[in-house]
Structures are given as structure tokens and as C-alpha cells.
Amino acid sequence: MSEIYNKFQSDSDTKAFDLQHRKTVSFNIGKYDSAVIKGKMQYQNLAIARRLAALKKHRSIENLENSLKDFEQNFIKRGGKVLWARDAQEANLFILEILKNKGVELVVKSKSMVTEELELDDFLSKQGIECVETDLGEYIVQISGDKPYHIVTPVMHKSAKDIAGIFHEKFGLDPESSPQEITKFVRKTLREKFLHASAGITGANFLISSTGTVALTENEGNGVLSASLPRIHIVVAGIEKVIESIADLHIFWPLLATFGTGQNITAYNTLISGPRQKDEVDGPAEMYVILMDNGRSRLLSQIPQRRALSCIRCGACLNGCPIYRNIGGHSYGSVYSGPIGAVITPHLRSMMHYKHLSYATSLCGKCTEVCPVNIDLHFQLLQNRNFSVENKLSPRIENWGMRVWKMAMLKPRLMNLPGAGMKNFFLKKAFMKSWGKRRDLPVIKPKSFRQMWKDERK
Numbered sequence: 001m002s003e004i005y006n007k008f009q010s011d012s013d014t015k016a017f018d019l020q021h022r023k024t025v026s027f028n029i030g031k032y033d034s035a036v037i038k039g040k041m042q043y044q045n046l047a048i049a050r051r052l053a054a055l056k057k058h059r060s061i062e063n064l065e066n067s068l069k070d071f072e073q074n075f076i077k078r079g080g081k082v083l084w085a086r087d088a089q090e091a092n093l094f095i096l097e098i099l100k101n102k103g104v105e106l107v108v109k110s111k112s113m114v115t116e117e118l119e120l121d122d123f124l125s126k127q128g129i130e131c132v133e134t135d136l137g138e139y140i141v142q143i144s145g146d147k148p149y150h151i152v153t154p155v156m157h158k159s160a161k162d163i164a165g166i167f168h169e170k171f172g173l174d175p176e177s178s179p180q181e182i183t184k185f186v187r188k189t190l191r192e193k194f195l196h197a198s199a200g201i202t203g204a205n206f207l208i209s210s211t212g213t214v215a216l217t218e219n220e221g222n223g224v225l226s227a228s229l230p231r232i233h234i235v236v237a238g239i240e241k242v243i244e245s246i247a248d249l250h251i252f253w254p255l256l257a258t259f260g261t262g263q264n265i266t267a268y269n270t271l272i273s274g275p276r277q278k279d280e281v282d283g284p285a286e287m288y289v290i291l292m293d294n295g296r297s298r299l300l301s302q303i304p305q306r307r308a309l310s311c312i313r314c315g316a317c318l319n320g321c322p323i324y325r326n327i328g329g330h331s332y333g334s335v336y337s338g339p340i341g342a343v344i345t346p347h348l349r350s351m352m353h354y355k356h357l358s359y360a361t362s363l364c365g366k367c368t369e370v371c372p373v374n375i376d377l378h379f380q381l382l383q384n385r386n387f388s389v390e391n392k393l394s395p396r397i398e399n400w401g402m403r404v405w406k407m408a409m410l411k412p413r414l415m416n417l418p419g420a421g422m423k424n425f426f427l428k429k430a431f432m433k434s435w436g437k438r439r440d441l442p443v444i445k446p447k448s449f450r451q452m453w454k455d456e457r458k
Contacts, residue, residue, distance in 0.1 A: 004333055004353045012327040012360070017438070021157060021328060028156045029319050035262025036316075042254065042264045053251050054374035057310035060209075060243050064300065067209040067242045068291060074212025075289060078274025085292040088118045094290055095120070095201070095234060099129055102232055102286075104198040108190075110216075110223040111135035112203030113151060113313060114236050116335045117294055117348075120201070131201070132193045134222035136186055143170050149329035151336065152260050152315035157328060190222070200226035200284070204237035205256065205312070207289075208246050208271075214289065215249060216270040217256060219263075224270050233275070233284035239291050240300075240309040246271070252312060255372040260314040295348035302387070305380050308343045310373050317367035317377055323360055332357060339367035343380045351384075352393055358384035401430070412450065420446045 015021055043049055060067050072082045085091035095118075099107065107124065109115065109131055121142060124131040133142040137154035141147065144166045148154035155163065160179055167182055168175040177185075202223055206215040214235050216223045227233050243252065249269075257263040276283035300306050318324045318338030329337040334345040334354065342357035358381045367377040388394055408415040418426075423444045435441055447455075 002353050005356045008331060008333055008356060008360070011331040011333070013436075015328040015331055016326045022326065024159050024162075025157060025325055025328065027159075028153065029325065032153075032262065032319050036259065037262075039258035039262040039264060042258070049251060049255060050372055050374050053255055053312075053372060054310065056243065056248050056251065057312070057373050058307065061240065061300070061306060061309050064239065064242065067244060068239060070209040071207050071212055071242055072291075074210065075274060076212070078212060079277070080212070080274040080287045080289060083288060083290045085290050085294070087294050088292070091236060091290050091292045091294070092118050092120065092123045094288075095236070096124070096127055096129075098232065098234060098288060099124070099199055100127075102198065104232065105129060106193065106197045107131045107199045107201055108134050108193050108197040108222075108226045108230065109138075109201040110203070110218065110226040111138050111154070112201070112236060113148075113335060114203050114238050114292060115201065116148060117292075118236070120236075132190070132197075134190050134193070134220075134226055135218070136183065136220060139186060139190070140166060147330060148335075149337075150315055150318060151313050151338070151340075157330075194225045194229050197226075197230045199232040199234060200228075200230040201234045201236065202226050204235050204241050204289075206249065206252060207237055207242045208244075208249075209242050210245050211273060213246060213271050213273045215253075216272070217253060217266050217268070219261070219267045221268050224268055227270065227272055228283050231285045233272070233287045235272075235287070235289045237289065237291060239293055239296050240311075256312050256314050259316040259370070259372040299344060299347035302347060302383075305343065305347065305383050305387075307375050308340065308377070308380055310375055311340050311344075312373055314372055316370040316372060320366040320370040322362055322364065322366070327360070332360075339377045339381065340375075343377060343384060346384055346388075351388060351391070355384065355388040355393055358382075358388070416448055416450065420444045 040046055075082055083094045085094055105128075107129060109120070111133075121131045121133070133139045135154070138148065140158070140163055141154045146155075150156040163179075163182060164173070164175055164177045167173040167177060167185070171185070173182065173185060202216060204214045205217040207213070208215060214237075216227065218224075253269055254265055257266045272283075272287070275285055275287040296309065299309060315338075317340050318329070321338050324338040332338070332341050332345070334341050334349070334357070336345055339361065342360060345357055346354040361378070361381050363378050363381065365378045368375070368379070371377060427441050427444070431441060
């Protein structure tokens with residue numbers, strides 16, 4: 001087994017039995033669940049909205065090459081520049097080249113999962129460039145040396161008391177500071193960074209091919225400030241973010257808000273179609289969009305798993321997943337956790353080293369039930385398992401065991417051949433470790449059901 005798998009096993013075991021962790025996560029997801037119920041009330045027919053969004057996103061993914069070309073052409077017409085990055089390393093080097101050429105020493109960055117793939121903060125720090133997270137949750141993660149725990153809520157694993165403790169340790173704030181007091185302190189601190197930063201880096205919730213427009217969705221205004229105040233704006237986006245028409249946002253924006261936070265629509269929704277024009281008074285003087293692959297083409301080549309590229313990063317599947325609730329976001333060892341992470345990470349990074357994530361599921365189907373764009377996630381998890389077996393990535397002992405099991409199941413006489421004592425012995429030898437030290441293995445009784453049935457018939 002790989003070190004990645006062993007670490008996953010160890011971290012999962014620790015978190016699943018950390019009662020305080022489970023209490024904090026359950027409380028925070030409970031608040032989310034209540035909000036989403038209210039958010040869904042804005043729809044007369046939610047099923048139709050989800051179906052329409054799924055069809056539009058599916059069409060964009062199926063026509064991805066042309067959609068990306070259209071986006072590039074239309075964005076360049078407005079004075080923007082487009083760079084194509086094959087992987088995270090190339091994207092980082094593009095960003096570094098832009099910043100170095102322009103003499104940038106301070107960067108403000110809004111929340112972006114794709115820049116987490118780049119580990120951009122650490123990369124720029126090593127190059128002598130200060131990169132400041134401006135989303136409140138991401139800022140807390142950054143100053144505490146942590147990693148985002150959730151796609152939408154980076155500090156879902158922290159209580160208000162935990163966060164107050166972080167600000168007491170880092171800045172000397174009162175350890176009993178309220179969330180409002182902490183927010184006020186962060187707002188004042190970050191405003192200075194916004195005013196002095198020469199470059200802003202954001203992600204993109206959607207890229208609109210027909211107009212060459214970047215669509216940003218957020219609740220704090222930090223994305224707007226990161227994009228408009230500095231003289232340089234750099235957008236980093238996965239190639240799957242493209243949609244065809246600006247009119248489609250009337251479907252996607254409310255769905256993203258409802259399933260992401262329970263709102264009717266998020267507080268700030270911004271459309272940016274290039275750098276500041278001659279007749280405009282604000283915005284960046286230069287704007288770049290870096291379109292990053294980083295394994296997405298591998299996922300695109302897999303049918304039907306390519307449907308996972310339709311994900312709009314709302315985090316609903318994480319909140320609904322019983323496995324995520326128990327083992328937490330960090331245990332996955334990936335930027336993308338929960339069911340969607342378990343589907344896409346093996347393709348984005350390595351099926352050999354991350355195939356175990358597709359087995360870390362109950363297959364209850366809750367993730368599919370709550371997905372706003374109708375991705376059949378539980379089916380995709382099964383497809384990943386099938387892919388790993390077909391490509392001979394499963395351990396030899398597992399393959400041998402399955403062949404023996406198949407032989408026994410097809411011939412009941414063989415299954416009943418060894419006695420109960422021998423069966424219990426093999427169960428302990430084969431499954432004790434994977435079954436877990438906190439659970440007792442089931443005990444096989446001396447008489448099988450078939451034998452009991454025969455006795456009853458007599």
C-alpha cells in the first residue's frame with residue numbers, strides 16, 4: 001500500500017473518533033442544512049432548474065475545445081491576455097513571470113480552489129512575493145498554517161472559540177473576541193493590503209465563451225476589490241469552468257447560492273470582460289486569464305466520469321456525505337474532498353495513489369440527490385472502482401481473494417465445505433485489520449441458513 005493510502009487510513013481513523021471534531025462539523029453543517037431548506041423555497045420547480053443546468057453544463061463540456069477558443073478570442077478583443085497552462089507548475093511560472101516583470105511585491109488574492117491546486121501562497125512566498133488571502137475563512141487558514149477543510153467553508157472544522165484563540169495567538173486579540181469583533185479587525189487589516197497591492201489574483205466561478213467574460217461569485221466583496229483596485233488582475237481557472245452564454249447565469253448563480261450557502265443569491269456577483277477600457281474609471285490596467293488543465297483532459301477522456309467536470313463547486317455533496325461528516329476534509333489528502341473529490345482526484349492526480357478515495361464511500365446516493373447539476377456521483381465512484389480494476393491497479397491479494405469469493409458464491413457446495421471454525425479463522429486473518437480495531441467481526445454460526453432450512457423442512 002502507498003504512503004498516501006496509509007496516511008488516509010490513519011487520519012480517517014483519528015478524525016472519525018474525535019468527538020469534538022464531529023460535534024463542531026455537525027453543528028456547522030446543521031446550520032447549512034437549515035439555510036438550504038429556506039433557499040430552495042425560491043423555486044417553483046427546482047427539478048426543472050437542476051435539469052436545465054445539467055444540460056447546459058453537459059453541452060459546454062462536450063463542446064469544450066470550441067467553447068474555450070471562443071472565450072479566448074472574445075476576451076482578447078477586449079484587451080485581455082490568455083495563457084494556457086498544462087499543469088500547476090506551468091501556471092505558477094506564468095504568474096511569477098507576470099509579477100516579476102511588473103515589479104510586484106504584494107498580491108491580494110480572493111478565495112479560489114484552483115490556486116490551492118497550485119499551492120500558490122507558498123510558491124510566491126518562496127519567491128519573495130507576499131500573497132495575502134482576503135476571504136475571511138481563507139485568511140484564517142493562512143495565518144494558522146492550515147489547509148482549507150471544505151470547498152465553500154474553509155474553516156468549517158473550527159468553532160468560534162477556536163478562531164478567537166487563533167487571533168489571540170497571532171495578533172493579541174481578546175481570547176473571548178466575538179465573530180463580529182474579529183471580522184472588524186480583519187477588515188481593517190486587509191483594507192491596507194488592498195490599497196497597497198500591485199496585483200490581484202482571483203479564480204472564476206464561470207467563464208462565458210460568447211462574450212469572453214469572467215464571472216465571480218462571493219459574499220464579502222474581497223473578490224471585487226482584488227479584481228478592481230490593483231493595476232494587474234490575474235484570473236486562474238480550470239478549463240471546465242466555461243459556459244456558453246451570459247444568459248445562463250440566471251440558472252447557475254441562484255443554484256450555486258442555494259446549494260452553496262442557502263441564499264437566494266450571493267451578495268456580490270461580478271462580470272469582468274477584460275482590463276479597464278478608455279471610457280471606464282476603475283478596474284485593472286492589465287488583465288490575464290490563465291486556463292489550466294492539470295489533469296482535467298485526462299478526466300475529459302473518461303466516459304462517463306467526464307460528467308464530474310460539470311461540478312459548480314457548491315459543496316453540497318460534502319455536506320450531505322456521511323463519510324465526509326465523520327472523517328473530515330483534511331483526511332482526503334486532496335484539494336477537493338468529499339464525493340466530488342473522490343471522483344475527480346484520482347484523474348487529476350494519480351489513479352494509482354488516490355483510487356482508495358472512490359472506495360471511501362457508503363454509496364448511499366446522497367451526493368447524487370443533492371447535486372444541483374445532477375451529477376450521478378455515486379455511479380461515478382463505481383466507475384472509478386471499475387477503472388482501477390480494469391487497469392490492474394488493485395492489489396494482487398485482492399484480485400486473488402475476489403476470484404476465490406466468486407468461485408465459492410457460484411458453488412454453494414464449496415462455500416459450505418469448510419466448517420464454521422475454519423471460516424471464522426480465515427475471517428480474522430483476512431479482514432481483522434481492515435474491519436477496524438473498534439468493531440467485532442461477525443461470527444459465522446455452526447449451521448448455515450441452507451442447513452437450517454433443510455432441518456426445518458424435515
